[in-house]
Amino acid sequence: MTINQIVRNTVERLKAEGKAWSPDLYAEAFCIEAKKAGVKVEDCQGIDRYTPLMDKKTQDEVKQYRVKTTAELVRFLISKMSRLNPSEASILVEALSALTKVMAMSITTLHNHNATALAKKTISMIETQGGKTQIELLKQAWENFLEMYDDSFLEKLSDYGKVDSHNLKKTIESLRIDSSAPQKNDLTRVAQLLVMGLSPSIAPAIDDKTALLTQKLQENPDYISRDVFEKEIRAAIAMRIALDKQSVEEMVKGLDELLGKLSVQLIDLIERSENSTTEIRDVKRDLEALDSDKPKDFKTAHKRLYAIATALEEKVEILSIDLRSHNTKVNEMGQKIAVLESQLETATQASREDFLTKLLNKRALQEVIEVKEAEYERYGRNYCIAMLDLDFFKSVNDTYGHEAGDAVLKAFAQILKDEARVNDTVGRFGGEEFLAILGDTDLSGAQTFAQKVRGHVEEAHFMYQGQRITVTVSIGIAQRKDYPSLDTLKVGADERLYDAKHKGRNRVEA
Structure with a gap:
């Protein structure tokens, strides 16, 4: 393998490891690739060329401090020479000793990313032989970490086992979480x-x-x-x-x-x-x-x-004649009452139901919205109303006839029923105008409902006698808590419907 190939491999290694392209790191990577390729490079022999020239004590110290590269050997020798100056050496040793002590105290609590970041900075400083000022700043950072560190969050686990803040592994292994305990869904x-x-x-x-x-x-x-x-x-x-x-x-x-x-x-x-x-x-x-x-x-x-x-x-068999006579009268009265009840039920239903769409009529909608208003005033239960109006409905009647218009109204009523939830009430307010009362719903939920209805209508196939009729709907929405009274709420929804009409129709305004 050529030197050029080794250089390319060295570059690829540095990229893969994401390391900075410093001379030392490049030399280290180059020597690794040369060794893999079986190529001996004199500069890669490291400190082996120099250790035979040292005395036995210095050789032992080199091994003790695990000096591997020439750069590390140079720093080691410089440091050794610096120690010949007792005053400067003692200051540096004192600073390093204090830093080491603070690190040792901090490492005992290393289950925090902040401590990990400080440890990395410390290692970087030691590798680059930082000065006394850098050491003091880093020492202060470690002391601040110790003062501010709070591991009380671990006590949240005390409901599931014994918490040992000095041994996280032991804490985790002691946890006993009961899977049968009631969860939020339960x-x-x-x-x-x-x-x-x-x-x-x-x-x-x-x-x-x-x-x-x-x-x-x-x-x-x-x-x-x-x-x-x-x-x-x-x-x-x-x-x-x-x-x-x-x-x-x-x-x-x-x-x-x-x-x-x-x-x-x-x-x-x-x-x-x-x-x-x-x-x-x-x-x-x-x-x-x-x-x-x-x-x-x-x-x-x-x-x-x-x-x-x-x-x-x-x-009392003797009373049978009188009782049968009374019974006949009672039966006659019962039949009359049954007829009256049936008529009353029919009349009541007719008074609440729109004859064409079978939805609630305006009168019934007013009763429902009064109930919702009472719940809002008493319990603060918010609700929304949506005013819905079929766009250009008059042209449908003019073009296809009133029977086609009635078919469109029935189909639209079915769409409202399909999209309404259990808490929702829909009805025909009059003509081509409809009203939806959306219980326990905020403005966002009401907009979701309205957009579903609008999209459903836009995509629906309204057919009459083999002809497809294109229909769209405009919708105005208002929520109760945004208005001081029920009357202003209705006005607000009507104004939003007006906005939807004048902004191009087939849209929702809230």
């Missing part, structure tokens, strides 16, 4: 179950403190792990039981009133019967006893009613 599921469990099963409404606790759990499932949570959940459970008990008592009271009326009616019917028998009089006495000794719970009321019903069924 706490989220537990929080959801607790929220459902706190909802009253009988009482019609939830109390304010329990509502506040459910809000805390929804916003921060980690609240479960706090010490105060146990006290609050116990109080919430007790309140739920109290509310349910109160509701049961009110129901029992209502049942008692119903039993009272039933007793009066049956007693009156028995007294009007011309053929009252001993058995019938027994039933009458049972009813009078029921009225005087009112039941306190459902079970007792059910038991007494069952006994009376059995007695009536077994012993």
Whole structure:
């Protein structure tokens, strides 16, 4: 191998190792490549050419300090000669000793990148034979590190094992992390179950403190792990039981009133019967006893009613004619009531539902937004509204006819249903204008919803009688917390819709 090839290999080695191209490093790399190539270079013989010329003591010192290169040998000899000056040598030795002591103290805590950086600077300074000023500055840097270093962060591991700040390996090996411990996702599921469990099963409404606790759990499932949570959940459970008990008592009271009326009616019917028998009089006495000794719970009321019903069924056959007559009237009234209920349900549904799109109409949307407004005022639960208007819809009706326009409205309504979440409410506000009420959503979430709807509409194939109708939508968004009232919120959303229209349509403005 030629010298030129060895030089090229030396350059490649320095590049690969990322070292600076100093004369010493280049000479060292060159000698390594020459040795690999089996080429003997006199300059690479190192200190072997000079050690035979030294005395035995100096040779031993060279071996002790592991001097390898000619440059290191020169520095060693200069240092040895400098020690011939006792005053300067003693100052340098004292400074180096202090530096070595500070480094030894710092190395015991070397699990920090700052300490590693200082160690590298120290090694670099020693290799370049820095002067007393450099040594003092570096010594001060080490002392500052020791004063400011804080390993208290390791105490965070104390929940999982014994912490030994002097032996990180031992600390890590002693850690015992329980994989079955509840994680954030587990706490989220537990929080959801607790929220459902706190909802009253009988009482019609939830109390304010329990509502506040459910809000805390929804916003921060980690609240479960706090010490105060146990006290609050116990109080919430007790309140739920109290509310349910109160509701049961009110129901029992209502049942008692119903039993009272039933007793009066049956007693009156028995007294009007011309053929009252001993058995019938027994039933009458049972009813009078029921009225005087009112039941306190459902079970007792059910038991007494069952006994009376059995007695009536077994012993009061004489009342069958009158009862059948009343039953006929009751059936007739029941049929009338059923018809009225059906008509009422139809009328109620019609009053809340848009006849064409089957979405909520303006009246129903107003009811929903009033509920959201009450939740915002009471609990601070933010929400957004989005006003959506189909662009150039009049031209669709003019070009393809009103039946085509109705088909487009129905298809757009289905897109709104597909993109809406469980907490969202969508409806037709009027004409080609629609409204989305986005519960528990900030402005960013509302923009995401609006962009999905806009993109869906833009890419959709609105077809009518084999013809594709191009449709786009403009959307204006406003969030409740940015406005002082519900009315100004609506105005804000309408103004954003106006901006979207005048900026070219088929866009979202917030």
